Amino acid sequence: MTIMIIGLLIFLGSHSVRIFAENWRQQQIAKLGETNWKIAYSVVSLVGLAVAIYGYGQMRLDPFMVWYPPMGLRHAVALLMVPAFIMLVAAYVPGNAIKAKLGHPMMLAVKIWAFAHLLVNGRLGDIIFFAAFLVWAILAFKTAKxxxxLSPPAPVNTSKMATxxxxxxxxxxxxxxAFYLHMLLIGVPVFG
Structure with a gap:
């Protein structure tokens, strides 16, 4: 579990710079240039994510159960993940009304994903993993809002087609x- 926590600290730490150290971030961008900053940020983030995922996999080999979630909650998670995926996509499709209305749909998607997965995972490592993402998403959303x-974004023209x-x-x-990749990547079927 230690490896997973180190990975989470690296990944979520790099993603928390705008929450806790915006002035330092701006100084680094001025010093390194925006492109070099983005490259360094991406490398650190990818390393952290890889370490967290590896550690998560290792944690699953020797689980410590905190609670045993009812099987019926799996249906709630399957339902909650529908808007989470739509919000995730909304973060990237230009001109959609969902992003215009919500402002930061990716962070909302992470909140829903993490909360939903806390409902159905009772291992200590799962709770730490998903709670860390939930806390980060709450803080990041609050900071972004x-x-x-302080500096309202420019109005965006939306279209029904984009939405x-x-x-x-x-x-x-x-x-x-849900039907293919979750089982392939995570080893747990969403349905069944």
Whole structure:
């Protein structure tokens, strides 16, 4: 579990710079240049994510159960993940009304994903893993909304087609992940 926690600290730590050290971040961008900053940030993030995922896999080999979630909660998770995938896609499709309305749909998607997975995972390592992401998403969303209040983003022209495409892509991504990739990558079937 230690490896997973180290990975989480690296990954979520790098993603928390805007929460806790925005001035330092701006200094580094000025010093290194935006491109070099993004490269360094990406490398640190990817290393942290890889270590966290490896550690998560290792933690699952020797689990410590805190509680045994009822099987019925799996249905709630499957349902909660539908809007999470749509919001995740909304973060990247330009001109969609979902992003315009929510402002930071990726952080909301992470909140839903983490909360949903806390409902159905009773191992200590799972609780630490998903709770860490939930706490990060709550803090990151709060910080982003504060930045928006201080410097409101420019209004975005939205289109129905972009919004429809966002929803459809989110549903397709959900279906592919739920019916195929979750079992392949995580080793746990979503349905069944």
């Amino acid at each position: 504060k930045r928006d209040r 429809i495409a966002t929803v459809l892509l989110g549903l397709v991504a959900y279906a592919v992940f």
